[in-house]
Amino acid sequence: MPVVNPNFSVLSDDFAADPYRYFAQLREQAPVHYEPAIDSYFLSRYEDAKRVLTDHEAFTTETLQVRAEPVMRGPVLAQMTGAEHTAKRKIVVRGFTGQALRDQMRAIHANAAELMGPFLAQGRVDLVNDFGKPLAVHVTLDVLGLDRQDWQQVAAWHSGVAEFITSMTLTPERRRHCMDCAEQLEAYLLPVIEQRRHQPGDDLISKLCTAEFDGIAMSDRDVTALIINVLAASTEPADKTLALLFKHLIDHPEQMAQVRRDPDLLAAAIAETLRYTPPVQLIPRQAGKNSVFAGVTVPAGATVFCMIGAANRDPEAFAAPDAFDIHRPDLGTARSFTAAAQHLAFGTGLHQCVGAAFARAEIETVAAMLLPQLDQVRYSPGFRYRETGLYTRGPVSLSLDFTPVH
Template identity: 30%
Template sequence: MATAAIRIEEFDPPSYDPFTSDEANFGDIADPYPAIHAMRAEGPVLEGDYCSRFAVGSTPHPEAKRFIIVGTKEITEVLTDQTRFSNAAYRANLGTTFGMGSISTMDNPEHGRFRKIFQKIFLPQHVRTWGDSIVDPVVHDLMDAFVNKGEADLVQQFTQLYPFEVIYRQLDLPKDDVRTFQRLAIGQTDFMTAGRAQEAARKLGTYFEALVDERRRNPGDDLVSLLANTEVDGEYLPDLVLFSFLRQLMNAAGDTTYRGTSILLTALLQNPDQLDAIRKDRALIAPAIEEALRWDGPVLMQTRMAAVDTTLGGVDIPAGSVLDVVAGAANRDPDVWDDPDKFDIFRRRDAHWSFSRGPHICVGQHLARVEMTRAMHAVLDNLPNLRLDPDKPAPQVRGIMMRVPEHIFVRFGD
């Protein structure tokens, strides 16, 4: 029931490319893990901020005292104890783009009240049905463009596109708007290019406001209609929270899924014996996804604010301090994982920190896993003898916070 009368507004000027903002915002470092290991050797809680260690990006809350959390016990403590550590830290960046109604900026009880409504829609049994009806058709439509050519760039032609196409179909929006929609979604996190994040948020907000109004008058079975009309305990989502969630959905379910899938494919192509094992036994897809998320999760660092004066890892932390919680440090902790820098789909499966922990664990994690699983099945079904293209540069995952390779050049077939 896509509504053609509601149109999305492009960046001004349209030549702005949000995909080139990654380096400025998240760095161009191929391997931040030696530096993360060195931080852990200094102690579990360090004074300073994570980005400054790499001379990358901007620092919200410049007036606040800052700490870097790299100890696994302390990382878990910060992410799970919302009485001492608040998500208010995100109000200075994500709050200005996704909106102050974003559940990422909230603490309990407000956060829990609204999260219950989102969870009702993103339950695994609902998400699994989207795999057949939405995810598979998107994956195959994209692959049809290159499947007979014997070569491709899996980032530019596949992984960068398909999560946004999935969301677009979930929202039941006009096909003509999909590229602008994706560009605005990515642009919301470009805080280093003056005004771009705010421009993207404003234009998406205008779009979603008209869309929600239309779907309340003419509801369908699309995700916007479900979000606008679902209630829990007699309560609907306020418009501020709903518009913020729709903005954030583009990044939480689109940007991070594209990054995670790209990293998964990079790791398997760089370890062809493990890719071959998955070809022979597709039950290994699930552990491969979890290992990729652990080994180089698409979001290495999360942020919290100390709600009270407290002590963490033997370090006194004043109220109002900002904490850079390096989930990537826990995911590569040698006390938790044997040979943690090695990608190994056969390792013992323990829970990683890439979807966070505690009250703010990712509400879209089930959808992300479905999308990554369906992508792997499509790769195995349609790209026989998949391997890296020896005549082109090898993929290299880059970034200190949001991680992704720019290209994955491959050949397939005979």
Template identity: 35%
Template sequence: MRCLPVPPDGPIPPPGTPLALRVPLAVRDGSAPTTHSVGVLRGPSGAAPPSLVSPGVARDPYPVFRVLRESFPLVRDELLGAWLVSRYADVCGALGQDGLVAVPPGRTLAHMEGDTHRAHRALVEPALRGRAVAALAAGASRTAYVLARRIAARPETDLVAEFCQWLPTAAVTAALGLPYEDTARVQQWCRGGLTHLGGHHHELDACLRPHLARRRARPGGDLLSVLCTAEVDGRPLSDEAVSGLVGSLLGGGGEATALAFASFLANLLDDPRQLALVRERHELIPAAWAESLRRDPPAPVVLRRAVRPVTVAGATLPAGTVVACLVGAAGRDPDRFAHPDRYDILRADPGRLAFGAGRHSCPGAELAARTAEYGLRALLDALPGLRWAPGFRPAPRGLLTRGPRILLVRPR
């Protein structure tokens, strides 16, 4: 075994930087972990650990995930500039750990720590239940049936372009009480870099500014009004904080939920027996959704940055370290799941890692689940003969975000 120091990492390059450079390589003088050195371990055959930025990994990362999970459960990926953690228990611990925050820097719950995180989470979680869920359910159901009926008469269609990419954004837009016409703009922003991590998106901030002013003056029953009128320590959230939370919800709806929904449909269409079972028993839809998130998460690699020394997989890493939580590897850990590569809607406990864990679990996970449920209900009702187009097979791709980009189907 060759032990390496664990140096702190340099500044995070801006969004849009290639994956190999998005998380920087170590460029400082490196200090050893505070408890014991973490080495690059050789596998049983003496092989070196694989890198996530090797050619072909983004096309199919699961063979590499398997090698890492079995032989290198905590290892430094020098090309990526991050420590990789891959076993289910270790990934759960890292995702929920105090001291590890999202990268790049931003203003969402995933970036907050300590009392600030607890105060904002105590505000946001109740806001995303009750009235917000009801508003989203109504918007998702209405939008899903409009989209499904539109494609029902076509001989062949792409569900990603015509359904998956539109439904989550439209549903969240409706829950926030924003005009339906803004859905197309949000879609463009998502394609231009707006994600579930929010960030400072100047066009979104400008779009929201008049809506925030109106909700503060005359609040209604929508989610944006709830956020505008809520208080933390007796003070209302700033416009910047509300915009950050809204950006996170819209970005998550536009990216993570759309990819997760595309994978969800692909898993069901790949197994007509399970699709028929869900068609007969709609109460199985939540379990089918959770199982798809386990097997094919929309974010197989989740990056976190240590704001102070943290313990990951039994080793202490210094502040500044970037940790890559391999959610895709954890979701197929055979020590946690029987037959982990199999899609099984009757699986008793599929886990809940795809939208985070512990204190950093995504508060919008319930909204995403409701969107998926109403979307699938609409498709099953409007497209009774839904099946793959002849000769088509889905080809998911991606590493930080992953899912099929095309789903060609026959509606009838």
């Protein structure tokens, strides 16, 4: 087990290769880790991360003005407070609940069946690149009411937006590329917004275009930012979580067998996947005043990163935290996709992920469809598993062999 030392950096290639190796020692020896290169503090203990995410006066989302707003083309939900946040969040949530959610689940099932069809006959699929990534974008475009034929172009633009938000350092060239992607995505969305204002449908963009806040319709800038906000929130966690779910069940065949026998355990397997390997590893905040953690003062104005992967494996919060266990009693499956979740994979408090319930329904629908179809599922011969990402993290690929069940 490596030891955290003065030369340690969360920005190093070594940490990026496998951050989970370092989490225990960060919590024990450097629970407040400072990175001078980016003038930021990293908190790895569950209690500290939860404190930051729930104390909205002491720790604000102002850092998103620099980290997200330039590519979101306007303020995102996490930057809003008070009546504005409540009203606009409610509009977005309405697009992911009730009858809208039931309609989306049918569309998700059809999307998944269509995408998986060609691979069933082959008995092999890359669950990330062949299936998960295109599915996540298809599903989000359906919710928004955008043309699914444009999915590859939208995915390319979104990739640039995500790179801007999740990169700790960007070269001028990469920054320009990300901004170009955001500008082209905005140019693509503006005619759609104009059309939906005059001819609204049942899609989420129409709901945003026809909604009012304080008696005033939202501007094109407001609507564009919320669309890109939804695009990022709906696609980033979904494809990663689905692949990680299958990886953990393959690595724990006894739990895979239990989920196959009892489909009611699937929700617990998804919740434990989110705790064990959260797709969003870092959540930033800005300290509004001097704050002390583990005897270390974080100065007002400093950027603070909550290390979700480390917090979710804190033994102060979870028993045997480095074990994947769908039966763990300290997780609480029923609340794991709500603001009362014990794990921090969706954040917590006022700015908990707006799409948490949708993510559960999407992953559960797709996994429930795939598990009976993919018998004796296993890694393909010669496949080597690898994850990437510091801010968001997931498998580069997941090549699986299986015996198809028709």
